[in-house]
Amino acid sequence: MWPNYKKTIVLLIIVVVFAGYDFFWLERFEDVRVFNLMAEFVFATMAAILFFTIDQLKGKKYYSYLNVGFVLAFISMYIDALDQLHFHGELYTAIGEKLTLVIAFTLIIFGVKDWISDFVNLNKILERQVITDELTGLYNRRGMLQQFKAFEAVAQKNSLSLSFVIADLDDFKKYNDTMGHLAGDSFLSDLGKSLLELMSKNQVIGRWGGEEFAICLLGSDVNKACEFAEKIRLRVLGITMPPKMGNEKISVSLGVAELKNNESVMDTIKRADNSLYLAKSNGKNQVVAIRK
Secondary structure (H helix, E strand, O other), X not given: OOOHHHHHHHHHHHHHHHHHHHHHHOOEOOXXXXXXXXXXXXXXXXXXXXXXXXXXXXXXXXXXXXHHHHHHHHHHHHHHHHOOOEOOOHHHHHHHHHHHHHHHHHHHHHHHHHHHHHHHHHHHHHHHHHOEOOOOOOEOHHHHHHHHHHHHHHHHHHOOOEEEEEEEEOOHHHHHHHHOHHHHHHHHHHHHHHHHOOOOOOEEEEEEEOXXXXXXXXXXXXXXXXXXXXXXXXXXXXXXXXXXXXXXXXOEEEEEEEOOOOOOHHHHHHHHHHHHHHHHHOOOOOEEEOOO
């Protein structure tokens, strides 16, 4: 609202006006309460410091509340400090100190409330960004690892099966080389949305890295997981290619593994990854599960 030099002028005017009024027009106390005087000046100084400091919040919707609130708090505390030196009438005290302070705190409370709400929302956005893949909007590896732990806890508590699928597009470099990397990014983004549509509430998918996707299936044994993986394979194979790709199709290889008793999630993921490697070695475009 105001640059710092303007704020300085505002506070100086307030100090001169109220001090001048008191010294020229009001009766002075002989017995000055020094501690009260010092305390009120300290409070006024704190309000002034906050009045200057909140310039860092310019542009925020709550800035005006805090800006006006702190200057009114300064006025109230400053008048209260002068009240230790000069006799203030009841009406002057009620308006200059009490009413001003009530308005100041009301504005500050509104401002702080909006500030906290804005801070909480920003934290939620940042937390989401940390676990989200920017390209596809799916969970990234960090997010998937969090989901794996959560799903594992539910599976153990309810004695449910838990399976994992690692999917990797076959020879995707051909698509990038033919269509360009921006088109490749667009393809991955669209594919992520398409695969997300297949997920139920007990299934979660994320981008594992590059052209790899990871899927966690709660309540599915290895056989059901393989059936689900086959749906993904057919979904990818059915994607219509641009004319520039000619007769080329994009396919996907998928490795599946089910969590065993006394096995860690990462060991299961490794088995799914080994299954994926076997699918690639056996000719690609297939689902493989190593059940050992």
